[in-house]
Amino acid sequence: MEELTHYIGGERVKGTSGRFSDVFNPATGEVQAKCPLATADEFAKAVAIAEEAQPDWASTNPQRRARVMMQFVHLLNRDMDKLAEKLSSEHGKTFPDAKGDVQRGLEVVEYCIGAPELLKGEYTDSAGPGIDMYSMKQPLGVCGGITPFNFPAMIPMWMFAPAIACGNAFILKPSERDPSVPIMLAELMEEAGLPKGILQVVQGDKEAVDAMLDHPVIQSVGFVGSTPIAEYIYGRGCSNGKRVQCFGGAKNHMIVMPDADMDQAADALIGAGYGAAGERCMAISVAVPVGEETADRLIEKLVPRIEKLKVGPYTAGDDVDYGPVVTKEAKEKILGLVQSGIDQGAELVVDGRDFSLQGYEDGFFVGPHLFDKVTPDMDIYRQEIFGPVLSTVRAKSYEEAIGLAMDHEMGNGTAIFTRDGDAARDFSNRINIGMVGVNVPIPVPLAYHTFGGWKKSMFGDLNQHGPDAFKFYTRTKTVTARWPSGIKEGGEFNFKPME
Numbered sequence: 001m002e003e004l005t006h007y008i009g010g011e012r013v014k015g016t017s018g019r020f021s022d023v024f025n026p027a028t029g030e031v032q033a034k035c036p037l038a039t040a041d042e043f044a045k046a047v048a049i050a051e052e053a054q055p056d057w058a059s060t061n062p063q064r065r066a067r068v069m070m071q072f073v074h075l076l077n078r079d080m081d082k083l084a085e086k087l088s089s090e091h092g093k094t095f096p097d098a099k100g101d102v103q104r105g106l107e108v109v110e111y112c113i114g115a116p117e118l119l120k121g122e123y124t125d126s127a128g129p130g131i132d133m134y135s136m137k138q139p140l141g142v143c144g145g146i147t148p149f150n151f152p153a154m155i156p157m158w159m160f161a162p163a164i165a166c167g168n169a170f171i172l173k174p175s176e177r178d179p180s181v182p183i184m185l186a187e188l189m190e191e192a193g194l195p196k197g198i199l200q201v202v203q204g205d206k207e208a209v210d211a212m213l214d215h216p217v218i219q220s221v222g223f224v225g226s227t228p229i230a231e232y233i234y235g236r237g238c239s240n241g242k243r244v245q246c247f248g249g250a251k252n253h254m255i256v257m258p259d260a261d262m263d264q265a266a267d268a269l270i271g272a273g274y275g276a277a278g279e280r281c282m283a284i285s286v287a288v289p290v291g292e293e294t295a296d297r298l299i300e301k302l303v304p305r306i307e308k309l310k311v312g313p314y315t316a317g318d319d320v321d322y323g324p325v326v327t328k329e330a331k332e333k334i335l336g337l338v339q340s341g342i343d344q345g346a347e348l349v350v351d352g353r354d355f356s357l358q359g360y361e362d363g364f365f366v367g368p369h370l371f372d373k374v375t376p377d378m379d380i381y382r383q384e385i386f387g388p389v390l391s392t393v394r395a396k397s398y399e400e401a402i403g404l405a406m407d408h409e410m411g412n413g414t415a416i417f418t419r420d421g422d423a424a425r426d427f428s429n430r431i432n433i434g435m436v437g438v439n440v441p442i443p444v445p446l447a448y449h450t451f452g453g454w455k456k457s458m459f460g461d462l463n464q465h466g467p468d469a470f471k472f473y474t475r476t477k478t479v480t481a482r483w484p485s486g487i488k489e490g491g492e493f494n495f496k497p498m499e
Contacts, residue, residue, distance in 0.1 A: 002033040006203055007183045009049045010196030016042060019349070021176040026092030026324040029362035030060070033090075035176045038204040040211040043171075046200045047217050050142045050169035053197030056209065058139045062116040063296050065165055069113045071192035072161075076106045079188065083181055087152055088314035090178035092324040095314050097276050098153075101310035104444075105157030108465045111447040112165040118164065118470045130189040132481045137474040139167035140243065142304050144212040146233065148225045149175035149180070150279045150386075155173060156182050158451070159222045160199055164189075171199045171218070172209050185189035213237045220473065222464070223247065224281070226384070227456050234459035244462035245472060246497055249384040250281040250412030252452065253405040254441060255427070256289040256298055256419035257398065263419040267302035272415075272441035274309060276367050277322045277435055279330075281457075282413045282435070282442045286374075287392045288401045295394045299349060299372055302390075306350045306368050306491035311356060322351035324364040333365045334387030338369055341380035341391070347372045352388065362388065376404065383411070398423065404430050411455035412448065434458065 004023065005012040015389040030253040057065075076083070080105040084098035086499055087325040091098070119137050126376020145159035152174060159172040186199045202208055212218055213236045220243040223233045227248030237244035272284035287302075289295035302420070311322040325331050335353060342348055346418075352367020366387055374381050393399035405414050415437035416427045424438045424442045434453035437443030445451050445466065452463030462468040 001031065001113065004033050004035045004179055004203065006036060006038060006046070007186045007201040008042075008189055009200070010047045011048045012183065012412065013021070015203065015323075017141045022089055022177065024327060024364075025089060025179065026326055027315070027360055027365075029328065029364060032182075035179045035203050037176065038202045038203050038208045039210075040207060043204070043208050043211040044215065046171050046202050047142060047215055049197040050171055050200060053195055053216050054142055054167075054169035057164075057169065057198050060167070062119050062167075063164075066113045066115045068189070068193045069109050069115070069161065069165055072189055072194075073106060073109050073113070074492065075188045075192055076102060076109070079184075080491070081154060083184060087178065087181050088323075090180055091149065091152060092326060093276050093314065094320050094323050095317060096324075098314070101151050102153045104151075105154040105161075107447040108158050108469075111406070111465065112161045115165040115470075118291065118467070119474070121476075127480070128482075130485060133478065133480050135461050135476050135478045136344075137166070139474060141259075142169045142171065142217050143220045143222075143473060144171045144173065145222040146173045146209055146212065146225070147175060147223075148175040150276070150281075151224075152178045152181045153185065156185060158464050158469075160189075162465065163220075163473045164198060166470060166473040168219075168473055170200075170387045172199070172201045173212060173213065173228055174201060176203060176205060179203050209233070210236070213238060216240075220244065222472075228488055231456075232313065239455060240419055243465070243472065245462055246458070247281070247452065248457050248459065249410055250283075250457055251286060251382075251384055251408050251410040252282065252284050252413045252415075253286045253288050253401075253408070254415040254417065254437075255394055255398075255401045255405070256287060256294060256397075256421060257293050257416065257420065258294045259419045260294075260417040261419070262301050266298065266305055267303060268415075268439075268441035269390060270305050270309070274306070274388045276321055277325050279312050279367065279386055279387045281327060282444050283386075283442055284415065285389065285391060286404075288395050288397050288404055289392065290398055290401050292394065295372070295392065299392065302310070302370060303350060306370055306390075306405060309368050310357065311367060312362070312367055313360060322388065325366055326364065328364055330365055330386070333383055334366050334389065335382050337383060337385050337387075340391060341378060343370050343372065344378045344380075346374045346378055346380060346391070357424065376407075383490045402427060402431065406430075409456045410453070412453035413437070413443055415439075415443060421460060434442035434463075
């Protein structure tokens with residue numbers, strides 16, 4: 001069985017803790033590799049290497065740092081299929097989804113090629129008599145990131161690309177469930193010209209996380225995962241004086257107005273609710289049709305579409321709509337929540353509990369589920385399921401529908417489907433949620449805007465990628481300079497050489 005490694009100081013390094021986590025093939029349920037779990041001492045070695053390497057990288061001008069990003073984009077395109085293949089084999093998502101994972105990370109790297117422009121400071125000439133004032137954006141030093149299993153390529157690149165473009169060193173602690181792609185990305189960065197030690201990958205669990213949060217050299221920490229862990233990391237990191245941004249869970253609502261194109265809305269819910277097996281923080285997990293007639297029409301459109309969904313391994317290619325979930329525990333949690341929905345009185349319209357795939361009976365596959373007549377007090381409404389389960393909550397009015405989304409403790413993403421511009425404008429302005437779609441079911445901003453939720457979906461002041469990333473990974477220094485005049489009356493320059 002393959003024993004995976006860390007990536008420290010430009011080398012693949014075996015773990016020394018003696019502790020490992022199983023890496024599964026989600027389609028078969030078989031253990032395909034073992035991932036080492038680092039000790040605090042192993043993490044500290046990576047920090048020491050990063051601390052030594054970072055000053056030279058920081059003194060490299062932004063244009064040269066941008067050239068590394070340009071070459072990295074070329075290498076990502078060259079190895080796209082190779083990266084997607086490995087990603088699919090450990091995560092389980094379909095090959096097109098895996099390529100999309102890499103592509104959305106690549107787009108942030110492309111944005112980071114603009115580092116010379118994004119890192120420019122400000123200048124005020126003659127702010128006072130003989131006084132000039134200017135600001136500089138300088139790197140923090142050594143930064144850290146803790147990334148989730150569901151996007152093992154995209155989210156690491158969302159973190160390390162801007163951090164490194166700003167002149168920082170970066171230590172990544174990826175998910176131990178699919179840990180191989182981050183190391184492949186680090187190797188490609190060095191092939192692109194990045195000095196050794198600037199990007200390192202330390203595999204691990206809570207011990208490595210706490211080591212990152214407690215180490216005095218680490219200046220900032222980024223995290224994406226569940227809300228309880230986001231709160232823990234934010235609190236511990238901030239208490240240690242670090243700059244921290246943490247992105248937590250989601251419960252994304254899609255309001256369907258009576259005037260919506262019902263075929264368009266149904267198609268959107270299929271992709272947003274069941275794509276990637278629902279394992280994404282921007283998945284739509286709650287449909288909110290306004291009015292009984294709207295709800296009945298929507299359910300009528302959804303059921304045949306859901307029943308036609310094809311579930312299978314990524315090796316089946318384009319014939320599969322989504323693959324397995326990541327672990328047996330994830331499958332059991334999803335099915336447990338489905339059962340709670342039944343027990344609490346929701347109507348299970350499409351039942352995927354008995355789904356089984358011939359030849360892959362031990363895989364972590366979950367059939368698609370559709371609930372109707374869900375109420376806000378039910379567990380399937382309150383909790384993030386992170387699986388192929390769509391809940392329908394019928395609202396009597398637009399005000400009731402928007403109130404559902406606004407009252408939920410999560411505030412990551414939301415959408416409205418309507419032909420009414422006034423309703424869409426009111427929704428966009430009033431909703432207390434960070435990312436809003438108008439006839440767009442998964443409103444993930446492009447790389448040159450910023451990504452981030454509100455309420456318990458995000459802890460911190462600055463979002464991911466876009467301009468916020470360059471603010472997060474830099475400090476502003478302002479210089480006020482006065483130069484005594486050496487010019488005499490009549491224009492003669494009075495200059496005395498230094499003795």
